[in-house]
Amino acid sequence: MARGLRFLGILALIYASLSLCIAANVRPISDAHRSAALELFASPIDGSFGSLEETYEALKTLKNLGLERPGDAKEKACPVVVEKLGSTSSSLKDLFQAVRVNSVVGCQIDAKTFADVASRIQAVIKDTSSLEDFYYSVGSLLLVKDQGSSVNLLDANDIFHSIKALSQSDGRWRYNSNSAESSTYAAGLALEALAGIVSLADSEVDQSMIETVKNDIVKLFDSIESYDDGSLFFDEKHVATSEYKGPVTTTSSVVRGVTAFAAIASGSLNIPGDKILGLAKFFLGMGVPGSSKDLFNQIDSLSLLENNRVSIPLILSLPSTVLSLSSKDQLKVEVNTVFGSAAPPLTVKLVQGFSSASKEVPALENQELKFDAENGVHYLDILPLKVDVGKYTLVFEISLHDPEHLNTYATGGQTKTLVFLTGIIKIDKAEITILNSDVGNVETSQKLDLSGDSAVALSANHLQKLRLSFQLTTPLGHAFKPHQMFLKLKHDTNVEHFFLFESSARQFKIVLDFLGLVEKFYYLSGKYDIEITVGDAAMENSFQRALGHVELDLPEPPEKAPRPPVQPADPYSRFGPQKEISHLFREPEKRPPQELSLAFLALVLLPLLVFIIGLIRLRVNLKNFPSSPVPAVFSLLFHIGIGAVLVLYVLFWLKLDLFTTLKALGLLGIFLIFVGHRTLSHHASISSKLKSS
Amino acid sequence: MARSTANDAQALFRSLRSAYASTPTNLKIIDLYVVFAVTTALIQVVYMGIVGSFPFNSFLSGVLSCVGTAVLAVCLRIQVNKDNKEFKDLPPEQAFADFVLCNLVLHLVIMNFLG
Numbered sequence: 018m019a020r021g022l023r024f025l026g027i028l029a030l031i032y033a034s035l036s037l038c039i040a041a042n043v044r045p046i047s048d049a050h051r052s053a054a055l056e057l058f059a060s061p062i063d064g065s066f067g068s069l070e071e072t073y074e075a076l077k078t079l080k081n082l083g084l085e086r087p088g089d090a091k092e093k094a095c096p097v098v099v100e101k102l103g104s105t106s107s108s109l110k111d112l113f114q115a116v117r118v119n120s121v122v123g124c125q126i127d128a129k130t131f132a133d134v135a136s137r138i139q140a141v142i143k144d145t146s147s148l149e150d151f152y153y154s155v156g157s158l159l160l161v162k163d164q165g166s167s168v169n170l171l172d173a174n175d176i177f178h179s180i181k182a183l184s185q186s187d188g189r190w191r192y193n194s195n196s197a198e199s200s201t202y203a204a205g206l207a208l209e210a211l212a213g214i215v216s217l218a219d220s221e222v223d224q225s226m227i228e229t230v231k232n233d234i235v236k237l238f239d240s241i242e243s244y245d246d247g248s249l250f251f252d253e254k255h256v257a258t259s260e261y262k263g264p265v266t267t268t269s270s271v272v273r274g275v276t277a278f279a280a281i282a283s284g285s286l287n288i289p290g291d292k293i294l295g296l297a298k299f300f301l302g303m304g305v306p307g308s309s310k311d312l313f314n315q316i317d318s319l320s321l322l323e324n325n326r327v328s329i330p331l332i333l334s335l336p337s338t339v340l341s342l343s344s345k346d347q348l349k350v351e352v353n354t355v356f357g358s359a360a361p362p363l364t365v366k367l368v369q370g371f372s373s374a375s376k377e378v379p380a381l382e383n384q385e386l387k388f389d390a391e392n393g394v395h396y397l398d399i400l401p402l403k404v405d406v407g408k409y410t411l412v413f414e415i416s417l418h419d420p421e422h423l424n425t426y427a428t429g430g431q432t433k434t435l436v437f438l439t440g441i442i443k444i445d446k447a448e449i450t451i452l453n454s455d456v457g458n459v460e461t462s463q464k465l466d467l468s469g470d471s472a473v474a475l476s477a478n479h480l481q482k483l484r485l486s487f488q489l490t491t492p493l494g495h496a497f498k499p500h501q502m503f504l505k506l507k508h509d510t511n512v513e514h515f516f517l518f519e520s521s522a523r524q525f526k527i528v529l530d531f532l533g534l535v536e537k538f539y540y541l542s543g544k545y546d547i548e549i550t551v552g553d554a555a556m557e558n559s560f561q562r563a564l565g566h567v568e569l570d571l572p573e574p575p576e577k578a579p580r581p582p583v584q585p586a587d588p589y590s591r592f593g594p595q596k597e598i599s600h601l602f603r604e605p606e607k608r609p610p611q612e613l614s615l616a617f618l619a620l621v622l623l624p625l626l627v628f629i630i631g632l633i634r635l636r637v638n639l640k641n642f643p644s645s646p647v648p649a650v651f652s653l654l655f656h657i658g659i660g661a662v663l664v665l666y667v668l669f670w671l672k673l674d675l676f677t678t679l680k681a682l683g684l685l686g687i688f689l690i691f692v693g694h695r696t697l698s699h700h701a702s703i704s705s706k707l708k709s710s
Numbered sequence: 711m712a713r714s715t716a717n718d719a720q721a722l723f724r725s726l727r728s729a730y731a732s733t734p735t736n737l738k739i740i741d742l743y744v745v746f747a748v749t750t751a752l753i754q755v756v757y758m759g760i761v762g763s764f765p766f767n768s769f770l771s772g773v774l775s776c777v778g779t780a781v782l783a784v785c786l787r788i789q790v791n792k793d794n795k796e797f798k799d800l801p802p803e804q805a806f807a808d809f810v811l812c813n814l815v816l817h818l819v820i821m822n823f824l825g
Contacts, residue, residue, distance in 0.1 A: 609761035617757045628746035635738055662814055666821045697803035
């Protein structure tokens, strides 16, 4: 029982989310897009568009938007196009780009060049197995056929098969038979190529294969992703690959493929119109993109959706979401195609309108909007409907007049939008009083007029209370609770205090009991300026008024009272330079005076001198130094080796590090061991000879 | 009594000097080297006493290099002395080679610690 209920609840949630998506107010393509296109495309920096691909994107976007292309575009583009088409070393991609640019610009290409290009492509198309090669070849042949030359695609069924073989079970396509990854972008390319084959084929392509592709398209649409506002888009499964192109490029590739295939396939494609509307909302919800590639993809996809054979999306939008009751605005709704063209005859009905205050009971229900044919706008007078100011969620529904149009157009069920109704809020019965807290009687009382600044002068001591009250009424006479209501008391020394108002049935009031606030006010007596602030999004006359001042007499502060925070004379002075910080460094160690150190250096060298003098006194001699040359050399090398090691040690102390020293020491040590062994064994043999003899 | 002690001390000193004169020259060289090393160490200790031990590692490496080389020289003297029965079979060249090697290792460590 519980499981059944839960299942039903989930089902209801899914249905609700599918049909009642809150739409951010998307607007059809407007002059903002046109001026952005002119900025991005019509005036390139160095006078040319860059590559052929960029040239095509620029010129196609300008053509789609109905704008004039720059005067020198043809002169700049045509030489490159002619060169690419004439050269035999151009790749398939270059040929495709060149033919595409030619289709927009219209250079003078003779039929022979086209025939050569077509035959070259026909030769390549038989052997290739890569999806991109198929796409470029078929696309080029299709454009060549459009530009006059006749093209006959032989073996169309085989080529269709080869492309279809690369499809995957989830509706995506692989780029070639070797790659393991499938891509949604590739699916768009494949569908466009398959549609091209069907239009180029001289004999009928197998109808069952077309039906299989239709199933693939349905499966591809199962992987569509959505945003909360109801826009739908396609994205790749794996985002981190180097070929990742982003949702805009991927979705526009799929749109190109699907619209091309829908144009050649007989019968419907079984894609619900709501999905096409979601794709249109995705492209329109982008606003005006900043990059030229995104703008090209947006405009290209929307121009294909404008006239596609699946279903043409109709966009319901509000030219203004803020309506003023005081200037008697009408609720206006526009229903257009994505490029802003007129929609077929239809009626817009306001199904329900909920105010943000009461979400269950609708404030408006079942109002049909009248149609102004001159301006193409559906409108509704809201003044007679007696709706109050505030924030409203309106739900609209479109009903087409001609039942045949239901298959051609996508209206998207019910559309929700957010609307603000503003008006002038009346403030009256404003009163400020000083009361004695113990007895409760009124000491002074004054009526205020809050339509302008007032200048009341009151005085109070800490045993009294200050009360301020007023009423706010909407244009329809209901009580109004604004978003912001503050009372500010500012002392002469610029110390400020803020207070909030309490709201009761019809009135807003605040009571300041000074006995309790003495400590908050830092025991500062003196003149306090009173200021009141009232504001709300639905209020056209939000205000901030100075009411006057109150002389407060507070008792003396005790010793331990908190001091008021120091107010800077200039509130921006805290952004100026701060107090300089003096760092405490470790005091360096006391070193001895240099003369003392030098004296002791001399003193330390003294024992060495004594040693040498002593050696001379002992009559030290080098008689035992070997006289024959070979041992002499070894002895010499031995002493040089020891000297070298000592020099290495001095260098180690001065600048080397341990590892270089150890390395050098290793080498010297080996040398020293060898030489020392020879020398000392020679000495030993001599002394043993002496001993034996 | 004191005079006899002083006389005894003088006589002792004189006999030591005459006995020392008969030691072989190579041993005398080693003794002189030891005296040189120890005095150098003492001078360094006096210096530290005056100026304080701030770079303590330098002081230690200086003193220990002197003391270490003195100790190695004493070991060499023991091994080279012909009157020493224990090291009769040890060729003096080998002892000298050990002395050189140990000195080199000691001074490598000292230089690393000198800083």
